[in-house]
Amino acid sequence: MRFRDFHRNVKLRIGLSFLSGTANNMVLPFMSIYFSGKLGDTSAGLVVILGILAGVVAGFVGGYYADRIGRKKLMLTAEIGWMICFMGMALSNSPWFSSPWLTFVLMIFVSMFWGIHGPANDAMLLDVTAPDIRKFMYAIMYWMNNLSFAIAGIAGAFLFKSYLFELFIGLSFIGLITLVITYFFIDEVYQPQPDCEESGHREGKMSMWSNYQMVLRDKTFMIFTLASLLLVSVEFHLGNYVGVRLEKEMVAAPFIPWMESSWTVDGLKMLGFIRTENTVLVVVLSVFMGMLMRRFSDSKALFVGYACYIIGYSYLAYSNQPWLLLLSMFIATVGELVYVPIKQAYLGNIAPDHARSSYMALYGMVYKGATLLGGIGVILGGWVPSWMMASLIGLSGIVGMVMFYAILAQLEERKVKAEMSHKASKATGSPASVTV
Incomplete structure (x- = not known):
């Protein structure tokens, strides 16, 4: 098995994960230091806690709907959300306007969109890979993630404090690239039945609970x-x-x-x-x-x-x-x-x-x-x-x-x-x- 033999979705997602992971890791791991300096230690801890909670809730909702309306729609929703949030964070830390509290709120939304994107992305990768090649796929992804983390850790340590505005601009631009590639080049290979999308509001809530009961069993x-x-x-x-x-x-x-x-x-x-x-x-x-x-x-x-x-x-x-x-x-x-x-x-x-x-x-x-x-x-x-x-x-x-x-x-x-x-x-x- 060679990398070029993977489905196009897998090759694109590995490349995009490396690109966005490198950019994100240049900024997001250092945000606790940012909030501690701007808003105090309590707020720095609070953004971590609220971010985890938002990610958990969004992950459950996103996981349920990705199985019912398709993976690509959820991924695009999350990527649009990232791009808007990073644009807002750039504005909130620009030479013309500064608002740590707006940055605080947008960080919570970034965690929420990560929660939406994760289950849909993971499932999409499994949809297009045979069981016997998944080990090779995960090995490559594990290697790429660590490489991006190593590069970003060094670059972020030098750039975060003095070039935060520019980094957020870069994150917004990479968010746009990810969105465009997902929309035009990622294939939706998972086709749910239409009647799943037509469930009523009350029935949908019950279906979500029943869905996770099934998983828990x-x-x-x-x-x-x-x-x-x-x-x-x-x-x-x-x-x-x-x-x-x-x-x-x-x-x-x-x-x-x-x-x-x-x-x-x-x-x-x-x-x-x-x-x-x-x-x-x-x-x-x-x-x-x-x-x-x-x-x-x-x-x-x-x-x-x-x-x-x-x-x-x-x-x-x-x-x-x-x-x-x-x-x-x-x-x-x-x-x-x-x-x-x-x-x-x-x-x-x-x-x-x-x-x-x-x-x-x-x-x-x-x-x-x-x-x-x-x-x-x-x-x-x-x-x-x-x-x-x-x-x-x-x-x-x-x-x-x-x-x-x-x-x-x-x-x-x-x-x-x-x-x-x-x-x-x-x-x-x-x-x-x-x-x-």
């Missing part, structure tokens, strides 16, 4: 989601508890302890080093690890990846030895590179054709929940020693891994069914459809 998917939450939270402790611990405990640690003249490093610098190491390793090793893992079955590679990932991140929560921290991040990153594409491919096989966006919307709660657990880890870390926190983080990952093992047979069964369904659909030439 899928035990395999719910165990998959909860296991993913526990495993993803292992990594999320890096930016929360691990960062706080290193800043407090690592003052001037010798980089190589057995050398008297060794260079010393403090906690904040060490955190920067291991974050940079993670990004660089992902960019450099993604292709190599993908080729290496072809020799092994998905199930074996998945659990080897999980084991390395859990061991690496758990040790990061305990050690203060710089070279061991770098080694731990190497092990954790290798594990991450192995398991992420496989797990995402399994996720794509779980969701039925007629409810993919709804499943993706509910799965999006994984990252919100992992963020919450990361915050709880900071609080808990103030009361218990680091060895206990490392044990709890490791236990969280192990429980998640055991849960995955418990549903592995069902995941393989759904993978086979998805492949058979795709072959049958390809043979008849009929698009995916939904019956309600």
Whole structure:
């Protein structure tokens, strides 16, 4: 399988995700600093909380309607919203007008439109990819996302403070490019039944509730989601508890302890080093690890990846030895590179054709929940020693891994069914459809 063999939708979405992701990451991760300086720490925290809530609610609504009116319509709605919001944020931070509060409100709307776009985009990618090539697709997307994050992190650190107006103008322009390409070149291959669009208002509300009840009753998917939450939270402790611990405990640690003249490093610098190491390793090793893992079955590679990932991140929560921290991040990153594409491919096989966006919307709660657990880890870390926190983080990952093992047979069964369904659909030439 080669990149050029992908459906045009996939190639365009990978390119657009890299472009918009690079632009967004030059601005959005730094907005907490902006609001803290302009409106105070309380407002900075409030925009994060309200943004998460807006994204969750919009994700559920967007997931439901993307399964009923099509993916492209929801994506276009969100992209128009982004463009208008970024134009408004540029105006609110222009040489002629300044309004941090308007910027605050527009940031909430940006989070809402992200919530609308995500499930529709994820489902659209699955609509046009065969089950056997999804692992390769997710590997490429994972690599591209990390590359864009690395580029944007460096550029944003230099440009954000002095060129915020210009950055928002750039975001507006990229929003326009994304909108134009989606409208003219992205194909809507998912065709829902017309009667789904003609439901009454009251019936629509009941249908949405019933729709998500149906998703919640899928035990395999719910165990998959909860296991993913526990495993993803292992990594999320890096930016929360691990960062706080290193800043407090690592003052001037010798980089190589057995050398008297060794260079010393403090906690904040060490955190920067291991974050940079993670990004660089992902960019450099993604292709190599993908080729290496072809020799092994998905199930074996998945659990080897999980084991390395859990061991690496758990040790990061305990050690203060710089070279061991770098080694731990190497092990954790290798594990991450192995398991992420496989797990995402399994996720794509779980969701039925007629409810993919709804499943993706509910799965999006994984990252919100992992963020919450990361915050709880900071609080808990103030009361218990680091060895206990490392044990709890490791236990969280192990429980998640055991849960995955418990549903592995069902995941393989759904993978086979998805492949058979795709072959049958390809043979008849009929698009995916939904019956309600």
